[in-house]
Amino acid sequence: MEAVTSRESAFDDDRWWDPDGFLFGMHTLLEPLRGSYVTATLRGAGATSGSRVLDVGSGGGFLAAALTAAGYDVVGIDPSLPAVHDAADHVAASFANAVGENLPFANGSFESVVCSEVLEHVEDPSAVMAEISRVLRPGGVFVFSLPNRTLLSRLVLIDIAQRNRFTRVLPKHLHDWNRLIGSTDLRDLAQRHGLTVQEVQGVSVGTRDVPRALLALVDLRRRRISYGDAGSKVQLRLSRSRAIAYVGYALKTRS
Numbered sequence: 290m291e292a293v294t295s296r297e298s299a300f301d302d303d304r305w306w307d308p309d310g311f312l313f314g315m316h317t318l319l320e321p322l323r324g325s326y327v328t329a330t331l332r333g334a335g336a337t338s339g340s341r342v343l344d345v346g347s348g349g350g351f352l353a354a355a356l357t358a359a360g361y362d363v364v365g366i367d368p369s370l371p372a373v374h375d376a377a378d379h380v381a382a383s384f385a386n387a388v389g390e391n392l393p394f395a396n397g398s399f400e401s402v403v404c405s406e407v408l409e410h411v412e413d414p415s416a417v418m419a420e421i422s423r424v425l426r427p428g429g430v431f432v433f434s435l436p437n438r439t440l441l442s443r444l445v446l447i448d449i450a451q452r453n454r455f456t457r458v459l460p461k462h463l464h465d466w467n468r469l470i471g472s473t474d475l476r477d478l479a480q481r482h483g484l485t486v487q488e489v490q491g492v493s494v495g496t497r498d499v500p501r502a503l504l505a506l507v508d509l510r511r512r513r514i515s516y517g518d519a520g521s522k523v524q525l526r527l528s529r530s531r532a533i534a535y536v537g538y539a540l541k542t543r544s
C-alpha cells in the first residue's frame with residue numbers, strides 16, 4: 290500500500306523523543322496537564338481502562354504513551370510515516386499510517402477518540418470530525434485539545450514563538466493563523482457531526498509562573514537548555530481563560 294503523506298514537513302521526523310528537538314519540548318510542556326486531563330475525562334465519561342481509544346494524529350505517540358500507561362488499548366494513526374515508526378519504537382500501542390479524513394476503521398468501532406493539537410493542521414477539519422464521529426460508538430467520548438484563534442494566541446504562538454527573529458523557538462510555518470480553530474467554531478463543527486460538546490476549559494500559564502516561563506524561553510534561545518528541559522519548566526494549568534489554548538470533550542449524541 291502506498292504511504293499516506295503529511296502536509297506538515299515539521300512532523301515528518303523520526304526523532305520525536307529527542308530532548309533537543311522542538312517536538313519533545315511539546316511533550317514535556319503538554320503532558321503533565323494533558324495526560325491527566327485526557328485520562329480523567331475518559332474515565333469520567335465511562336471509558337474504563339482496557340477499552341479501545343483511537344488517537345487521531347498520534348505523532349510520536351506522546352499522548353498514546355500516557356493513555357497506555359493508564360491501561361487503555363490505544364490505536365494511533367498519523368500521515369507521517371517517520372512519526373508512525375518512531376511512535377511504534379517508543380510506545381506499546383498500535384500505530385498506522387492514515388489521515389484523519391479517511392480513517393481505516395469500521396463504524397462505531399471505538400469507545401473513545403482523542404485528537405490533540407491536530408485539527409489546526411489538517412486539510413479538512415470537517416471531514417476529520419465526520420470520521421471521528423463515524424468511528425465512535427453511540428454515547429462514546431471525543432476528547433480534544435487545540436490552540437485557540439485569538440489575538441493573544443496569534444501574538445504568543447505565531448509572532449513570538451515562530452516569527453520574531455529574536456524570540457522564535459518553533460519552525461516558522463508550524464501554525465498558520467488562518468487554520469487555527471476558535472473554541473466556539475470547534476463546538477459548532479462537532480455539533481454538525483453529532484458530537485455534543487460537554488466541556489471546554491482554557492489552558493494557560495499561571496500568572497505567577499510567567500517569569501519562569503520567560504526565563505525558560507531565554508535559556509532555550511541561548512541554547513543553555515534543551516527543548517525537553519524548557520517544556521518541563523513551563524507549568525500549564527486549566528484556567529477560565531481560553532485565550533491561548535483549550536481542552537474539552539464531546540459525547541456522540543447522534544449518528
Ligand SMILES: C[S@@+](CC[C@H](N)C(=O)[O-])C[C@H]1O[C@@H](n2cnc3c(N)ncnc32)[C@H](O)[C@@H]1O
Pocket residue numbers: 295296297300345346347348349350351352366367368369372387388389390404405406407410411412
Ligand atoms: C502537533 S502534532 C501533534 C501530535 C500528537 N497528537 C501530540 O499531541 O503529541 C500534529 C500531528 O498531526 C498530524 N496530522 C497532520 N495532518 C493530519 C491529518 N490530515 N490527519 C491526521 N493527522 C494529521 C501530523 O502528522 C502531526 O503528527
